[in-house]
Amino acid sequence: MVRSTVVLLAILLLSSVPTVVATAEPAKPRIAVFPLAGDAAADVREKVGFSIRSKFATDGTYESIDGVTMAEAVADGAAVTLAARPEDLRRLIDHEKPAVLIWGELVGGTPTSVAGATIRLKVLDLRQAGAQPTDVVKKLADPTDLRFAVEEIVQTVAGVGPIRRPNENEVIDDETSKALWTTNPNLIANGDFSGGGEWHAILEARKDRVEPAKALPAADRANIHTLAPGKDEKPNPVLAMVLSRNAAESTGLACLSSPIAIKPGRRYRISFRYKSDGPTAHVFVKGYTTGEDLKGGKAERECFRTQVPPAGPTDGQWRTAVADINPHHPAFAVESLRVDLYAYLSPGTILWDDVVVKDVGPLASKGKDDAIEKPPTRPTGVK
Structure with a gap:
């Protein structure tokens, strides 16, 4: 009798314990x-x-x-x-x-x-x-x-988010940089697109000088197009780029600025506005040193690159992006910069305006990049 009572109590106790079911996280595609x-x-x-x-x-x-x-x-x-x-x-x-x-x-x-x-x-x-x-x-x-x-x-695969590198392009907005951003000159030539020249559109091996035009450019071309003014506004010239589906899903379309001479050990800041009905905006800032071409002459050689995180369509609105630039290389002096306004992924029209690059203080950080390695060096005395 005692034994039966103990067994019955044990069964009742076990039945009152909540069942814990291990649930696995959903498998990723x-x-x-x-x-x-x-x-x-x-x-x-x-x-x-x-x-x-x-x-x-x-x-x-x-x-x-x-x-x-x-x-x-x-x-x-x-x-x-x-x-x-x-x-x-x-x-x-x-x-x-x-x-x-x-x-x-x-x-x-x-x-x-x-x-x-x-x-x-x-x-x-x-x-x-x-x-x-x-x-x-x-x-x-x-x-x-x-x-x-x-x-x-x-990023061509659905669901992949934008690639971000806060250590490379985080804005360090201290009092010094605020003051320099306000007072220093814009180093970009024709950053407001008020005239022709200074920018070149690049699609594969094709390189075209960007010039003013009365209408939007043809597919896979770029020009400086003046937007009709709104009420109490002046006509606004912008850089316009039109991408076909073929170009958007393959090489994309780029517009490269004229070079900007920079000082060593300095930090720079880029700001720009953009408006897109389809293409993803992806802006790079490229740094160059002086090297040699195949004939032994002087040539521009890319040795640094940073990017502003990409962003897609803007729903008919202008967006503003700001990022800091810390030009550096473990072996070469970064002597100049170029801004690369790049669009890709989806067809459509993208407009750019008010591209500004200014010196905002001392170099703040040096992002580590395994793709940037010191070149091999020769032992002393070996030519």
Whole structure:
């Protein structure tokens, strides 16, 4: 009798304990980046593929299928070229349940570097019924371009947020910088687009001087267009860029300023306004040193780059962006800057105005970038 009572009490006690059910976090959609084809060195192609997978992992929206698994999926030795059919690629990796497929090629470059190479990719979101692959083309003039190209590639996939680097472009708005921003001159020539020249539109190998025009530019062109004034307003000239879908989804369209001479050890600040009905605005500030061209003459060589975080359509409103610039390089003196107004991702029209760059005080920080490395040096006495 006593034993039965104890058992009954134990059952009642256990039944009163709340049941704890372990719930797993929802699985992230998976990205399949196939090994790149192309005539670039195998190690360089592998590095680019690794960079793309790593950037997806850093963003955190997606889970990248690891490189070993992807290599095993195509272990028969057949290169996954741009001509590969999506249905064939899907069969190769379907057991990993990817949501997005990325494949393509890396051509050009050097035996050890992406300098001079071109990335050509196709990106296909399998979650979209009837979706067709998006073409992405990125040219890499030097190794520092790889980081930015990879970020732009990653951002073509739905759900990936803007890439931010607060240590590189955070505005340190102390009393000194406020005063210098108010009193120092604008170093950008024709930053208000009141005249022609000083800016060049770049699309692949094409480079056009930007000039005033009465109408908006044709597709994949840029000009200085004067907006009709509103009530109690003056006519407002702006830099207008129109992107076709082909250009927006591949190389994008850029407008590059004339060079700005700068002083060593100084911090600069950029401010600009933009208005977009589709294209993503992505502004870079590039730094240059003096190098040699193939004939031994003096030439401008890019050695520094920072970016303002990209932003999409503005819903018919003008937006203002402000960022600090800390020009530096571990081996070269950054002697001049150029502003690169870049638009991509979606077709449409984007307008730019009031581009300002000013000296605002001493250098504040030096962002670490693994893509910027000291060049090899020769031992003493070796020529």
